Amino acid sequence: MTGTDPGELAEKERNHGLARSLFRVSLPRWRGGRYSLSKLFFNFYLLAMGSFVAIAFTADFVISTAQRGITDDYARRFMRGTITLIEDELARQPRSTWPHKIKQIDDKFSYRLGIVERITLDRTLTPYQVDKLDAGDIAIDHDGDIMYHRLGTSSQVLVVGPLASNRNPELKDRLPLELRLRLLTWSLTGLIFGIALWFWVRPVWRDLESLRQTARDLGDGDFEARSPPARSQLFSSLSETMNSMAERVQQLLATHRELSCGISHELRTPIARMRFALEMLAETDELAERQRLWAMMEDDLDELDHLIDTSLTYARFEREAPEPxxxxxxxxxxxxxxxxxxxxxxxxxxxxxxxxxxxxxxxxxxxxxxxxxxxxxxxxxxxxxxxxxxxxxxxxxxxxxxxxxxxxxxxxxxxxxxxxxxxxxxxxxxxxxxxxxxxxxxxxxxxxxxxxxxxxxxxxxxxxxxxxxxxxxxxx
Missing domain, CATH: 3.30.565.10 (Histidine kinase-like ATPase, C-terminal domain)
Known part of the structure; x- marks a missing residue:
């Protein structure tokens, strides 16, 4: 290329290399914008939704466990009258007719009634429930679906339940209906959450793409490149910081180029004078002339020393303003x-x-x-x-x-x-x-x-x- 200073080309290449090293460090290599956006969305969606579901189920388990005692106490009070009436009806009959009588009463209820021996419940009930049963209270199994009540001082126990029996289709279908409602609720929640997350992730992704493109342009030597204003508050400060950094790098490179060109230009004059004085010094034997030439070279050396000192001072102020x-x-x-x-x-x-x-x-x-x-x-x-x-x-x-x-x-x-x-x-x-x-x-x-x-x-x-x-x- 004619008319181009090789030193200037080398200087530009060094500047571009410096910029590339500054802006290409730790830059992720994202490829395929749509695919990466979908991957980012689904990863974030699964993480957030999974965490949300886990928290919800944990909270539901804790609340259900805390409310179990309250629910069991309410069920006892609710069923106590029915169980007392059944017990009084059986008390009017001989004990040998209790199984026959309980079958007659069972046909009138929507849930099952039965009589079992007390000793058969030791493996079915917990020690706490057995103690309540022996104390004449109503014991409820772990699922809260079967109640036990000891008939007087006899060894026989009245069994009420399961409450969700085949005779009551409404109670039987209660659990599947509740499960279907929960599945529907969670599906709607997941859909709404996904839509909201998509509208949140999309501008974030666009900001990431803008920052990546700006960093790539700066790394390729386009020092005029700037990141556009961020669409999300999450990256607004990062975008401003990158633009500020780009301006600072551009300023430093401009200062470096300015100092290099200026100093190289200023060095030529005293060096040329010193070379001329040395040539003259070798050709003259006159003492006065030699002293004059020596004085000229000393002045040139002082000028070079002052140039270097002043240039370093200016470079220090331009590189970073010292703390006053x-x-x-x-x-x-x-x-x-x-x-x-x-x-x-x-x-x-x-x-x-x-x-x-x-x-x-x-x-x-x-x-x-x-x-x-x-x-x-x-x-x-x-x-x-x-x-x-x-x-x-x-x-x-x-x-x-x-x-x-x-x-x-x-x-x-x-x-x-x-x-x-x-x-x-x-x-x-x-x-x-x-x-x-x-x-x-x-x-x-x-x-x-x-x-x-x-x-x-x-x-x-x-x-x-x-x-x-x-x-x-x-x-x-």
Whole structure:
């Protein structure tokens, strides 16, 4: 491909490889959307419905067990009168005629009646039921369908039931009818639950598909891809997080590309000058000329060192904003000391500090490590372009602190005042060795102010040149 830098192609490939490694980790390989959706639905349906049925049957068993005693007591009270009447009728007859008499009475009832010997019930009834039987009470079997009552002090026992006998078709069909009703109820419940679950799972699946497609696009190098708004609340935060991550990765890759291109461009000039100086050094024997060339190379080495340090600082701010550590300072004294620390760099320039508009003994919270970096970068920028004087002033408007750095240079055109805060951006008139730089100082100053919740701006200065302003909310 003609006209394409091989280094740029390699850089793009590395960026794409980084993105693929970021977005393809732990991504499930779902295939066949409809089949997978059905599988997800049925798995979830069986799990949820099975759990629901198990809980329902467990609750029904617990409730039935708890109510068994209440039901048995109610049945005793209900049948006590009938059993007493049968017992009184038998008491009027000789004991030898009881079996014949009970058959006559049995024909008049819808359930069976019978007489058995007491000793035959020891294996049929529990010890608790036997005790109730011997005490003259009514004993009910475990199923609650047969009742036993001892006839006086005799060894014979009246047996009433089973209550659901062949003589009573309504009672006989009661259990199958109840079973059919339960099956119908559970079928309707399962159907309604399945329909509701389908309408819940479908948007969830669509959100999963959207997230998967977005991750695949990002992994393939399409850094503009974003996940659409989630249809379900379950994935809304995940969708926002993925989009935020995509924007962050895109920003990091852009910063990486910007730094790589910018630094490679900036390195060419001092390296070329050093190579030229070395060639000249080898061809001259004059001491003065050799010293001049050595001084030039030392300046170039200092420039390279400053470029690396500034680039690392900018990369650190771009990679992740450091946590600011605020501390209270006496603001007027702090500002004066910071200007004095770099005043010598201004050489013959007149540098003044005006804090007269500040409240007396004003204390302000700021990051004492980051904020000086921003202020010094503005001062270094002013040193490059000022003709005779630089004025640093501060004022407080409402609850915001403003620091102005004014110079009497040629100023900045209005159309370029915002653009100069971008990294590696310099105006055409600055591209010479005297007023050079790398276009990173102002970008770093803005990042520092963003850490403080403020801003860095450029405007026209009252002195006729450029005014740079740092503004942030004061926490006194």
């Amino acid at each position: 550590h605020f501390s209270s300072v006496r603001f007027a004294e702090w500002l004066t000391q910071e200007v004095d620390s770099v005043r010598l760099l201004g050489r013959k320039l007149s540098v003044t500090v005006d804090t007269g508009k500040l409240p007396e003994n004003l204390n302000v919270d700021l990051d004492r490590k980051a904020m000086p970096y921003a202020l010094r970068n503005l001062l270094r920028n002013a040193f490059k372009y000022a003709s005779q004087q630089i004025r640093v002033s501060a004022e407080m408007i409402d609850d915001r602190i403003l620091i102005h750095v004014d110079d009497d240079g040629i100023g900045i055109p209005p159309a370029e005042r915002e653009h100069i805060f971008s990294a590696f951006t310099r105006l055409d008139r600055s591209r010479d060795r005297a007023t050079g730089g790398y276009g990173l100082g102002l970008a770093i100053a803005r990042r520092v102010l963003e850490l403080h919740g403020g801003s860095a701006t450029a405007d026209a200065a009252p002195l006729g040149g450029a005014r740079f302003t740092l503004c942030w909310k004061a926490h006194q």
